[in-house]
Amino acid sequence: MAPLDAASPAIDPVAFVRGDGAEKRLDLAVQNARCAACIARIEDGVRKLSGIRSVRLNLSTGRLAVAFAGDDGLAVSIIQTLEKLGYPAAPYAPDTRDDPRTAEEKRLVRALAVAGFASANVMLLSIAVWAGEGEMDIATKTLMHWLSGLIALPTVAYAGWPFFESGWKSLRARAVNMDVPISLAVLLACGLSIYETAMGHGAAYFDAAVMLLFFLLIGRFLDVRLRARAGQAARDLAALQASIAHRIEADGSIKTVPAGEIEPGDRLIVPNGERVPVDGRIAAGEGEVDASLVTGETAPLHVSPGAEAWSGMVNLGRPLTLTATAASQDSLLAEIARLVEAGEQSRSRYVRYADRAARAYVPAVFTMSAATFVGWMVFGGTVHDSLMNAIAVLIITCPCAMALVVPAVQVVATGRLFKDGILVKSGDALERLATARSVVFDKTGTLTEGRARLLNIDTFKPDMLEAAARLTRLSRHPLSRAVSDAAGEGPVADRFEDVAGGGLLGEVDGVAVRFGSARWLGLDRPSDDAAQEAWLAVGDQAPVRFMFADTLRTDAVEAVRQLAARGLDAELLSGDREAPVAETARSLGIERWQASLKPQDKIARIEALNADGHAPLMVGDGVNDAPALAAAHVSVSMGSAAEISRSAADLVIQRDKLSSLARAIDVAVKARARVMENFALANIYNIIAVPLAVFGLVTPLVAAIAMSASSIVVMLNALRLTRS
Amino acid sequence: MTALLWLIPAALGLGALGLVAFFWSTRAGQYDDLQGAAERILIDDDGPIVDDEEEG
Numbered sequence: 001m002a003p004l005d006a007a008s009p010a011i012d013p014v015a016f017v018r019g020d021g022a023e024k025r026l027d028l029a030v031q032n033a034r035c036a037a038c039i040a041r042i043e044d045g046v047r048k049l050s051g052i053r054s055v056r057l058n059l060s061t062g063r064l065a066v067a068f069a070g071d072d073g074l075a076v077s078i079i080q081t082l083e084k085l086g087y088p089a090a091p092y093a094p095d096t097r098d099d100p101r102t103a104e105e106k107r108l109v110r111a112l113a114v115a116g117f118a119s120a121n122v123m124l125l126s127i128a129v130w131a132g133e134g135e136m137d138i139a140t141k142t143l144m145h146w147l148s149g150l151i152a153l154p155t156v157a158y159a160g161w162p163f164f165e166s167g168w169k170s171l172r173a174r175a176v177n178m179d180v181p182i183s184l185a186v187l188l189a190c191g192l193s194i195y196e197t198a199m200g201h202g203a204a205y206f207d208a209a210v211m212l213l214f215f216l217l218i219g220r221f222l223d224v225r226l227r228a229r230a231g232q233a234a235r236d237l238a239a240l241q242a243s244i245a246h247r248i249e250a251d252g253s254i255k256t257v258p259a260g261e262i263e264p265g266d267r268l269i270v271p272n273g274e275r276v277p278v279d280g281r282i283a284a285g286e287g288e289v290d291a292s293l294v295t296g297e298t299a300p301l302h303v304s305p306g307a308e309a310w311s312g313m314v315n316l317g318r319p320l321t322l323t324a325t326a327a328s329q330d331s332l333l334a335e336i337a338r339l340v341e342a343g344e345q346s347r348s349r350y351v352r353y354a355d356r357a358a359r360a361y362v363p364a365v366f367t368m369s370a371a372t373f374v375g376w377m378v379f380g381g382t383v384h385d386s387l388m389n390a391i392a393v394l395i396i397t398c399p400c401a402m403a404l405v406v407p408a409v410q411v412v413a414t415g416r417l418f419k420d421g422i423l424v425k426s427g428d429a430l431e432r433l434a435t436a437r438s439v440v441f442d443k444t445g446t447l448t449e450g451r452a453r454l455l456n457i458d459t460f461k462p463d464m465l466e467a468a469a470r471l472t473r474l475s476r477h478p479l480s481r482a483v484s485d486a487a488g489e490g491p492v493a494d495r496f497e498d499v500a501g502g503g504l505l506g507e508v509d510g511v512a513v514r515f516g517s518a519r520w521l522g523l524d525r526p527s528d529d530a531a532q533e534a535w536l537a538v539g540d541q542a543p544v545r546f547m548f549a550d551t552l553r554t555d556a557v558e559a560v561r562q563l564a565a566r567g568l569d570a571e572l573l574s575g576d577r578e579a580p581v582a583e584t585a586r587s588l589g590i591e592r593w594q595a596s597l598k599p600q601d602k603i604a605r606i607e608a609l610n611a612d613g614h615a616p617l618m619v620g621d622g623v624n625d626a627p628a629l630a631a632a633h634v635s636v637s638m639g640s641a642a643e644i645s646r647s648a649a650d651l652v653i654q655r656d657k658l659s660s661l662a663r664a665i666d667v668a669v670k671a672r673a674r675v676m677e678n679f680a681l682a683n684i685y686n687i688i689a690v691p692l693a694v695f696g697l698v699t700p701l702v703a704a705i706a707m708s709a710s711s712i713v714v715m716l717n718a719l720r721l722t723r724s
Numbered sequence: 725m726t727a728l729l730w731l732i733p734a735a736l737g738l739g740a741l742g743l744v745a746f747f748w749s750t751r752a753g754q755y756d757d758l759q760g761a762a763e764r765i766l767i768d769d770d771g772p773i774v775d776d777e778e779e780g
Contacts, residue, residue: 036766059760109750117743124735140725147732 013075015244015256016091022053022069028089030064030082033057038087045085046078064089105228108221111159115214118155119207122148123704126207130701138200145197145204152206153190159213160186162220176362178354178403185398186212188391205395208703212400215711223407226414226427245277246270248321259311268322273476276313280322282306287317287500290478292444293642294623295575298452298532298550300478312623312642316477317500336599339627340648352428353675354406361399369393372694389696396693396703401685401710405678408718413671416722421639421654422664429650431675432634433668435615439563439661440606440628442620443574443584446638447556447658450621452478452532452548454486460544468536468546471496471504471515479534480504482548483515503534511539532580550580552587555659560588562662568617571609573602575624602628619661621645636661667721674721678714685710 018025033042039057042064046055051070057063064082068074075091082089125144129136136144163186167179186209193204245259248267259277262268267283270276276289288300293312295301300316303309309322369390376386410427417424424430444450457465469487472480474496493506493513503516514521514537521535523543537543560570572593574581581595594605606628609616618625618632621641629635630648637649638656646652653660689706692698698706749755 036763039760039763040767057760058757059763060757106750110747113743113746117739121736121739125732140728151736 012244012256013079013091014072015258017072017075024068024070024072026066026068026075026078027092028064028066028079028082029092030057030062030087030089032087033059033062041085042082042087045081049074049077049081052078063092102228105221105224108162108217108224111162112214112217112221114155115159115210115217118151118159119210119214121151122207122210126700126704142197142200145193145206148204148206149190149194149197152193152210155210156186156190156213159210159217163213163216176358178358178361178399181362181365181394182212182216182398182400182403185395189395192388192391192395203700205700205703208395208700208707211704211708212398215400215708216403218715219404219407222411223427226407226411229418262324264324266324268324270309270315270320270322272315272317272319274315276309276311276315276320276322278311278324280309280324282309283321283323285318285320287315287320288477289320290314290316292450292622297576298444298450298478298580299577310623314476316475317498336623336626336644339599339603340630340644352406353431353679354403357402357405357679358399361402365394365397365399368397368690368694375694376696385696389693392696392698392703393690393693396689396698396706397686398707399682400707401682401714402679404711404714405682405718406675408715409671409674409678409721412718412721413667413674417651417664417667420660420663421657422660423652423654424664425650425652429634430668430671432615432650433617433665434672436568436617436634436665437613437615438571438609439568439617439619440571440573440609440632441560441590442618442622442625442628443572443581444550444576445621445641446619446625447560447572447584447588448550448552451550452482453551454482455547455549456545457486464536464538464544466490467508467513467538468515470508471506471513474498474506475504479546479548480515483534483546508538513538549583552584553656553658555657557588559658559661560590562659563665566662566665568665569614571605571616573597573605573628575599575602575622599624599627603631606631617661617665618649619658620649636664670721674718678717681713681717682710685713 013026013028016026030042033039039059042057043055046052046064046066049068051068051074053067053069054065055067056065058065066078068078079089079091125148129141129144132140160183163179164183166177167183170177170180189205189209189212193206193209196203244256245262245266246254246269247257247262248269249255254269262278268277268280282303282305284305286304287302289303289309291301291310291313292298293314294310301313303320308325309320372393373386373390376389377383381389407427410430413430414424414427441447465483465487468483469490470493472483472487473490473492475481475498493508494510495507497505499505499516499520502520503514505516506513515534518524518533518535521537521543523535532548534546534548535543536546563570569592570588570590572581572585572588572590574584574593574595575597576595578595581593585591585593594601597605602625606616606618610631610633615633618629618635619637620626620629620635621638623642623644625637626642626644626648629637629645634651635649636651636653637645639646639652639654640656641649641652651664653664685706689698689710692702
């Protein structure tokens with residue numbers, strides 16, 4: 001579970017209470033719950049509150065479902081109780097929409113269970129036939145075959161449906177995927193078996209057909225489950241950062257609601273320190289906002305009535321009144337959404353390993369089968385024998401192992417990464433990650449922490465820091481927070497005023513203190529970077545300069561070094577001003593960097609890298625990075641990133657650990673090696689099995705053993721990834 | 725042959741029973757929280773009798 005964004009203010013849980021009267025429900029995402037003791041502490045702790053009807057923690061998903069009666073305010077006490085117990089919790093709006101992937105997953109589980117049941121029972125009959133070869137009379141054998149058919153045919157009709165459907169769809173689109181030969185093999189095996197049993201020849205492939213389906217369904221299920229789980233985890237991240245809005249009702253009262261309920265035209269209040277929940281236009285109020293998540297620029301932005309405000313901005317000054325607007329065609333976010341879509345389209349040109357294999361495999365198999373028929377006819381076989389052998393080739397080459405090769409490996413690999421806090425959103429993301437040749441970083445919030453730190457703490461007396469801190473503890477401005485962080489907790493000023501566009505004004509121990517920009521204090525001093533410094537004036541004493549910078553993440557240097565060691569050239573693309581970008585690039589040893597870039601510029605650079613075959617891995621977090629993330633060969637976003645970036649990226653790093661990048665690449669490269677090994681294994685199988693089929697040596701026993709053996713070998717090889 | 729006539733329906737019946745049991749368990753949410761189920765067994769929920777009376 002991702003940590004809550006430390007910078008975001010606590011979410012008001014009352015907005016998430018559902019139901020009314022005696023049946024109120026609240027869902028919470030709880031962090032740090034890992035063991036039996038945690039379950040007991042959490043459930044008992046919450047149950048002790050009055051009015052609670054039931055509490056149930058799901059340890060696998062970290063969800064706590066609470067049912068209670070009485071006042072909505074109880075929601076706040078529940079969260080406080082959990083906080084006190086050491087389990088920070090956030091309200092969670094459960095996804096009420098029916099997820100098509102979950103439905104598909106459930107259908108596949110049922111098909112898998114039916115196929116498993118059928119293959120066990122058909123095998124029981126088949127083994128009796130094989131063991132009794134020579135002693136069993138033909139009538140008994142035919143009875144056994146009819147019984148097998150009775151079990152197998154309904155099973156094939158039910159459990160084979162996913163493959164028939166997908167194969168048919170691909171044929172209609174005038175293409176062939178792996179499901180075409182699979183469907184053909186299963187249907188031919190069943191048809192042939194019915195014919196043979198009816199004729200009393202005694203060769204039935206019912207066992208092979210259902211076993212094949214069973215193994216194939218395992219692969220299909222793993223694939224769907226992987227995507228469903230990744231999608232779920234991504235939605236969880238979004239839910240954890242779900243924002244609320246303070247809507248001004250018709251009667252002038254203020255009601256707190258989930259941001260999703262806001263409609264265009266609604267008027268909202270954005271209090272000091274809170275995020276702007278939806279796009280809108282400032283209706284009243286004036287002040288500074290932190291737009292770093294939107295533009296990547298660390299310096300605060302000044303907004304006044306009429307200005308556009310984008311969701312993700314943080315209000316640093318007095319409360320702002322906002323009129324919500326739908327994302328209009330020319331707004332920044334609409335533009336970004338368009339760019340993201342375009343990027344995703346260009347990426348869909350990537351052909352997955354499995355599809356690439358299918359393109360080569362399918363024509364080869366059909367040619368081989370046709371050649372077998374012609375060959376037998378030429379060398380004097382009967383039409384019946386020639387046809388039988390041609391069908392046997394199709395059955396034996398059914399790409400069962402081929403269809404398992406990729407999902408088996410990817411499920412194991414993403415499972416490993418998931419444990420390390422790396423979320424892989426699609427299977428082919430790993431394939432693309434393994435082939436990345438260069439890396440492009442965003443600066444603010446990605447390589448850096450995205451907030452200012454006080455630099456020159458040693459250059460002035462501690463009482464100066466304390467004097468400033470008494471003012472800054474009352475302010476949400478990024479520079480104020482940096483001072484408060486440096487000074488720690490403590491008392492605040494007696495009198496306090498926040499002067500918009502200037503600084504802070506107050507009184508400490510009877511002395512007037514001012515903390516703000518040089519211009520506001522009337523100082524005429526040269527400055528390197530006005531956005532990253534502030535001056536403190538205590539009474540009549542000489543003003544003191546405080547210097548700030550957005551500091552690098554502790555593991556940034558290490559991460560860049562690790563990626564360089566893996567042959568990825570680093571590049572820095574930032575929307576921030578030139579000076580801080582140059583400084584960051586220098587301290588990380590990144591030679592190529594560009595500053596003051598717009599989203600379009602980032603996308604252009606990424607596309608240039610794509611075109612040159614540099615296969616860029618893009619790492620970013622801001623709204624302005626989203627199009628570049630979508631366009632890049634493969635992309636990674638931070639867990640604390642803007643929602644649009646998280647959904648545009650292929651991988652999401654939870655807990656914002658940059659060192660996870662190298663880890664993800666290592667696993668991706670290993671996964672690719674396993675996939676290639678598995679393709680080799682599947683090919684070895686074909687090299688052995690196809691000649692047998694061509695020369696008419698494949699009995700049902702050989703087919704059943706060969707096909708299941710190849711699938712099992714492929715799966716075992718994939719499981720090797722879990723070790724080391 | 726009589727042995728077979730008994731054996732095969734018995735095998736199919738038992739298999740089908742297993743299948744039905746599996747369908748029931750997925751529908752009843754038995755696999756919703758595997759980790760939690762494994763840990764919950766460790767919770768010592770029978771506290772001192774006095775506590776029960778106080779709370780009840």
